[in-house]
Amino acid sequence: MLEVTGLCKRYWPAPDEPASQPSAPRWLAHQLSLQVAAGETVAVLGASGSGKSTLLAMLAGLEAPEAGTVCVDGDDVTHWPPERRRFALMFQDFALFPHLTVQDNVAFARIEQGCRKAQARQEAVAMLARFGLADRALSPVTQLSGGEQQRVALARALLSAPRLLLLDEPFSALDADLRQQLRLDFSAHIRSAGMACVLVTHDEAEARAMGQRGYRLVGGQLQALW
Amino acid sequence: MSVGPRALLALPLLFLAGLVVAPLVRLVWEGLVPGSGAWAALSLAGGEPLTLWGVWQDPHLRFRLLWSLAQAGISTGLTLLLGLPVAWVLARYRFAGREWALRLLMLPFVVPTLVAALGVLALWGPSGVWSGALGLSLEDSPALLLVGNLFFNLCLVVRAGVDALAQVSASRLAAARTLGATPWRAFWRVEWPAIRLPVASALCLVFLYCFAGMGLALVLGGQRWATAEVEIYTLVAHELRLADASVLALWTLVLGGSVTAVYAVLANRLAHPRRADGVLPRPATRPHQRVVVVVALGVLGMVSVAPLVGTVGWALADVPALWRVWTAPDTLAALWNTLRFSAMALAVATVLGVCQGLAVFHWNQRPEISRNGDFSDSKDSFIKKRQSRFFLFFLFDKLIASRSGPPARLGVLVRASTLLPFVVSPVVVAFGLLLLYPGHTASLWLLVAAYALLAYPFVGQHVAHALDAMPPQWQQAARTLGASPWRVFWRVTLPLMVPALRRGMAFAAATALGEFAVSLFLSRPEWTTLTTLIYQHLGRPGADNLHAAHALSLLLMLLALGVFLLLDAAGAATVPPRASKGPHA
Numbered sequence: 001m002l003e004v005t006g007l008c009k010r011y012w013p014a015p016d017e018p019a020s021q022p023s024a025p026r027w028l029a030h031q032l033s034l035q036v037a038a039g040e041t042v043a044v045l046g047a048s049g050s051g052k053s054t055l056l057a058m059l060a061g062l063e064a065p066e067a068g069t070v071c072v073d074g075d076d077v078t079h080w081p082p083e084r085r086r087f088a089l090m091f092q093d094f095a096l097f098p099h100l101t102v103q104d105n106v107a108f109a110r111i112e113q114g115c116r117k118a119q120a121r122q123e124a125v126a127m128l129a130r131f132g133l134a135d136r137a138l139s140p141v142t143q144l145s146g147g148e149q150q151r152v153a154l155a156r157a158l159l160s161a162p163r164l165l166l167l168d169e170p171f172s173a174l175d176a177d178l179r180q181q182l183r184l185d186f187s188a189h190i191r192s193a194g195m196a197c198v199l200v201t202h203d204e205a206e207a208r209a210m211g212q213r214g215y216r217l218v219g220g221q222l223q224a225l226w
Numbered sequence: 227m228s229v230g231p232r233a234l235l236a237l238p239l240l241f242l243a244g245l246v247v248a249p250l251v252r253l254v255w256e257g258l259v260p261g262s263g264a265w266a267a268l269s270l271a272g273g274e275p276l277t278l279w280g281v282w283q284d285p286h287l288r289f290r291l292l293w294s295l296a297q298a299g300i301s302t303g304l305t306l307l308l309g310l311p312v313a314w315v316l317a318r319y320r321f322a323g324r325e326w327a328l329r330l331l332m333l334p335f336v337v338p339t340l341v342a343a344l345g346v347l348a349l350w351g352p353s354g355v356w357s358g359a360l361g362l363s364l365e366d367s368p369a370l371l372l373v374g375n376l377f378f379n380l381c382l383v384v385r386a387g388v389d390a391l392a393q394v395s396a397s398r399l400a401a402a403r404t405l406g407a408t409p410w411r412a413f414w415r416v417e418w419p420a421i422r423l424p425v426a427s428a429l430c431l432v433f434l435y436c437f438a439g440m441g442l443a444l445v446l447g448g449q450r451w452a453t454a455e456v457e458i459y460t461l462v463a464h465e466l467r468l469a470d471a472s473v474l475a476l477w478t479l480v481l482g483g484s485v486t487a488v489y490a491v492l493a494n495r496l497a498h499p500r501r502a503d504g505v506l507p508r509p510a511t512r513p514h515q516r517v518v519v520v521v522a523l524g525v526l527g528m529v530s531v532a533p534l535v536g537t538v539g540w541a542l543a544d545v546p547a548l549w550r551v552w553t554a555p556d557t558l559a560a561l562w563n564t565l566r567f568s569a570m571a572l573a574v575a576t577v578l579g580v581c582q583g584l585a586v587f588h589w590n591q592r593p594e595i596s597r598n599g600d601f602s603d604s605k606d607s608f609i610k611k612r613q614s615r616f617f618l619f620f621l622f623d624k625l626i627a628s629r630s631g632p633p634a635r636l637g638v639l640v641r642a643s644t645l646l647p648f649v650v651s652p653v654v655v656a657f658g659l660l661l662l663y664p665g666h667t668a669s670l671w672l673l674v675a676a677y678a679l680l681a682y683p684f685v686g687q688h689v690a691h692a693l694d695a696m697p698p699q700w701q702q703a704a705r706t707l708g709a710s711p712w713r714v715f716w717r718v719t720l721p722l723m724v725p726a727l728r729r730g731m732a733f734a735a736a737t738a739l740g741e742f743a744v745s746l747f748l749s750r751p752e753w754t755t756l757t758t759l760i761y762q763h764l765g766r767p768g769a770d771n772l773h774a775a776h777a778l779s780l781l782l783m784l785l786a787l788g789v790f791l792l793l794d795a796a797g798a799a800t801v802p803p804r805a806s807k808g809p810h811a
Contacts, residue, residue, distance in 0.1 A: 057702075060702075060705075060706050061705075061706075062702050062705065062706070081705070081710070082702075082705035082706045083705055083706075083707075083708045083709055083710050083713075085706075086708065087706060088706055088707065089702070089703065089706040091699045091702070091703060093697070093699060095697070095699035095700055095702070095703035097700060097703075097704075097718055097722075098722070099718075099721045099722055108704070108707050108709075108717070109707035109708050112707060112708035112709045112713060113708055156707070157707075160707050160708060166706075
């Protein structure tokens with residue numbers, strides 16, 4: 001169970017930004033609170049620059065909030081480094097490591113958890129098989145299509161057995177048909193893994209298809225949509 | 227900033243302080259303040275000390291300075307006249323061998339200066355192939371030096387032109403054509419305005435290299451057409467007029483610095499993201515298109531390949547003699563010295579370069595992240611960094627535009643410090659070291675340190691460039707997957723950095739192998755390297771010595787070619803950062 005309470009973060013425009021930009025700081029998160037139960041997916045909608053990605057970065061531990069707390073299963077993880085939180089973040093551009101094969105990308109987290117490389121690779125191949133990608137295990141990730149890369153990124157996140165899955169516009173780089181197909185595929189995988197999930201997107205159809213609850217991020221605060 | 231990056235940075239900064247900043251301060255002091263150490267040496271040599279303005283009243287020294295400026299200016303103009311059309315053809319037409327031609331443009335970046343000089347002599351010297359065939363000797367004429375300058379710098383302008391032309395908006399060009407512009411008018415009204423700044427900044431670099439280079443001027447200019455850099459060497463090594471040399475060096479610093487300032491202004495206007503709709507080259511299918519391709523390749527071949535072929539031809543003209551030269555004890559000793567000095571310099575340069583590259587990356591990264599609190603907010607800056615056409619462009623752009631507080635500006639200054647060895651010519655560096663450390667002028671540590679000084683910025687720049695180009699998401703993803711910062715470095719950053727590191731090391735090795743000016747100033751007689759041995763043979767009369775010089779030049783070229791292949795193996799089909807070739811020593 002994820003519990004976010006009173007999270008605050010401001011955006012400070014740089015002095016050399018164009019004059020059309022407002023010069024005063026702007027709230028990306030202002031007393032923002034959110035709860036996500038295990039097995040639940042919460043969608044956060046918002047315009048570009050509204051602070052969706054920053055919200056995920058704060059949850060992942062990549063950014064420090066100015067105020068507020070992030071708790072998971074009773075642990076206050078607000079000041080924990082990212083590697084200790086065990087929250088998997090899926091990036092818009094997948095962020096697969098280009099110097100590693102598909103299986104080594106998927107096995108990355110297991111090796112960090114102390115698993116032996118051979119064992120981690122076996123688990124990775126098994127996970128890839130669930131996504132229909134076992135035959136691509138030894139391929140360089142750069143040779144995969146966009147949809148395949150997306151599934152590898154999810155397989156990598158799931159194999160790390162995260163306590164929370166964070167999805168940052170996961171389908172924005174894909175074409176419409178593939179996006180629709182992968183939404184269903186992803187939802188099924190996430191549900192079967194039984195983990196809490198926060199999805200940020202600017203696509204309302206995507207948010208409604210995947211999220212049991214939906215919010216809009218405006219002025220640093222969440223407005224319930226459904 | 228954490229302690230780690232500070233510690234990483236301390237080593238290269240101390241190195242720079244001891245080997246560039248302090249010698250320069252000493253040099254300026256010698257030039258400006260009468261009565262310091264060098265003036266005492268002057269009294270040994272006799273003669274009146276020069277004042278700062280006295281250089282311009284002395285006809286001999288005034289000519290040296292004016293000729294340095296003139297030959298650099300003429301060479302710059304020639305590279306523009308020849309280079310721009312060649313760049314246009316390479317950028318706009320696709321043909322068999324185009325990739326090889328683009329790779330060939332890197333050749334002058336790794337060929338030692340003396341090899342190029344020998345190549346020019348092989349074609350246009352007293353017994354040169356072309357001068358013999360045409361009955362036109364360029365000996366004792368300024369044209370020899372200009373041809374040498376063209377060899378090195380044509381490729382730089384062509385490469386800059388190709389890159390810039392690839393960025394011209396295809397849709398704007400198409401719009402111009404549909405609005406009635408002929409190809410020439412479209413070039414003049416759409417392409418030229420888009421490429422003139424990058425081309426102008428490349429020309430600034432060409433001017434700097436021609437102005438501050440020594441090796442070519444020493445071999446090709448002779449006594450009559452020697453430049454200010456050669457004159458500094460002559461004053462120090464042959465006439466012991468250290469004070470006069472200091473004043474002259476001061477003026478070369480001032481003049482070179484002025485051109486660097488112009489370059490900085492241009493660079494500030496150049497850091498723009500790469501266009502997504504750049505013009506793609508089209509097949510050269512029509513006869514006139516094929517003709518221009520052949521002409522462009524012909525120009526490139528005559529200027530940048532023929533001199534190398536010429537020196538190979540000279541060396542192979544007498545194979546038994548070549549073998550005798552290669553196996554002579556002094557050649558083997560010189561080869562050993564070249565290899566060991568280069569290897570030692572490369573080891574030092576790698577450590578320094580990696581430290582600097584990592585430190586400036588961390589230093590530069592932190593203020594942006596902490597200020598805006600969002601990696602994505604620094605995206606624009608990241609794109610600017612990644613897309614900067616020239617490394618210096620980014621630096622000056624950040625230096626001038628950065629108003630996000632002292633840490634960011636300091637980071638840019640720290641990064642800019644890497645380029646000090648490029649801005650200051652090797653002659654000035656070596657002379658400054660001679661003045662500052664007179665008791666260590668023939669010590670191995672100073673020689674290797676000076677080699678490393680000229681080589682390490684290649685490593686630092688390539689590493690920093692690779693780190694700049696690395697999307698932050700990769701490190702972030704690794705952190706969220708459970709990797710600690712050290713593990714992120716070990717498993718993600720380092721493996722992705724290795725190709726750039728190899729490339730930087732290859733350039734550093736090429737620089738060390740071909741180093742000439744520093745060796746002349748700081749070496750002992752028993753530390754003769756291949757470059758100084760070539761120079762010794764050139765200074766002796768007779769055809770045998772000239773052939774020996776060519777034979778040694780071929781040996782040096784083969785070593786350099788090995789480095790070139792190493793580069794190629796690293797997948798470096800791209801040109802090195804533009805500022806990465808310092809003045810040709």
